Amino acid sequence: MAGAPMLAEPRPLFRASGTARLCIASQAPGTRAHGTGLTFNDASGDRLRAWMGMTRDEFYDVSRVAILPMGFCFPGLDAHGSDLPPRRECAPTWRARFFDLMPAIEFIVCIGSFAQAWHLGTERKRLMNETVSDWRRILQASRLPRVLPLPHPSWRNNAWLKRNLWFEQELLPVLQAEVRALLA
Numbered sequence: 001m002a003g004a005p006m007l008a009e010p011r012p013l014f015r016a017s018g019t020a021r022l023c024i025a026s027q028a029p030g031t032r033a034h035g036t037g038l039t040f041n042d043a044s045g046d047r048l049r050a051w052m053g054m055t056r057d058e059f060y061d062v063s064r065v066a067i068l069p070m071g072f073c074f075p076g077l078d079a080h081g082s083d084l085p086p087r088r089e090c091a092p093t094w095r096a097r098f099f100d101l102m103p104a105i106e107f108i109v110c111i112g113s114f115a116q117a118w119h120l121g122t123e124r125k126r127l128m129n130e131t132v133s134d135w136r137r138i139l140q141a142s143r144l145p146r147v148l149p150l151p152h153p154s155w156r157n158n159a160w161l162k163r164n165l166w167f168e169q170e171l172l173p174v175l176q177a178e179v180r181a182l183l184a
Contacts, residue, residue, distance in 0.1 A: 012072035013039050016098055020066040021182045023108045023145070024048075025115040027152065028071035028086040039067045047153035052109070053176035054183075064183055066102055068095070070114045086114055105145045107182055109175070112152045119147050129160065135171050148175060 013029045024040075032042040040048055040059070049059050059065060071086025072094065078084055095118065099105065110116045113128040123138060125131045131138070131149045139148050151157045151167075161167060 010073045011037065013037065014069060014072050014098070015039065015060070015062045015065070015067040016102055017062045017066065018102060019063045019104055020102055021064060021104050021106045022179065023066040023068055023102070023105045024111065025108050025119055026067065026069045026111045027114050028069050028083065028090075029074045030083055031074060031077070034074035039069065043155065044153045048111070051150070051153060051172055051175060052179045054179060058183060066098075066105065068098055070095075070118060091118055107178055108145050108147045110147055110149045112150075116149045120149065124149075129164075132167070132171075133164075135174075139174070148178070150175075 011029075011034055013033055026039070029039055030042065030044070033039050038060075039045070045059075049056060052059070054065075069086065071090040073087070073090070075084040075087055091114075108119055110119050113124075113131070116124050116128065116131050120131065120138065123141065125134060128149075128151060132151055135149055139146060141147075148171075150171075151160055
């Protein structure tokens, strides 16, 4: 099930442990993460940590927080300089194996449509905006691990954040409370 040749030297990036209770399910590492070897080591990571109410040390504490992208390696850039989507073969090959090794995961923060499609399946709406807007129902679904969908914390979503003030006012306090409870 091999895809096209990698556009960058493979450098799988993930953080996982058998004790982590919180999992951040993201898209794929970007150029900065690829270069530094650390996921969310950029402005998007700063915003995500602020959304979650976490310090950098808490965020990167692998004993408590797993970071498992849908694609482990930087997928390259498209003609417009934007990151390509995660490679299709990565999640089916590795995702279930990782979750089998992380039995303590209670809560998954699903960032972006690829992670939401994988973790929510038919619960996911057609558009990412619709899925994130349905966060209350998704969070209250009776399954473990529980899932909370988020948009990507990239600057590219600034306009979306300005149009959807409920995100900061209603969803983020719940996210922060969930994170605090898991880290306690």
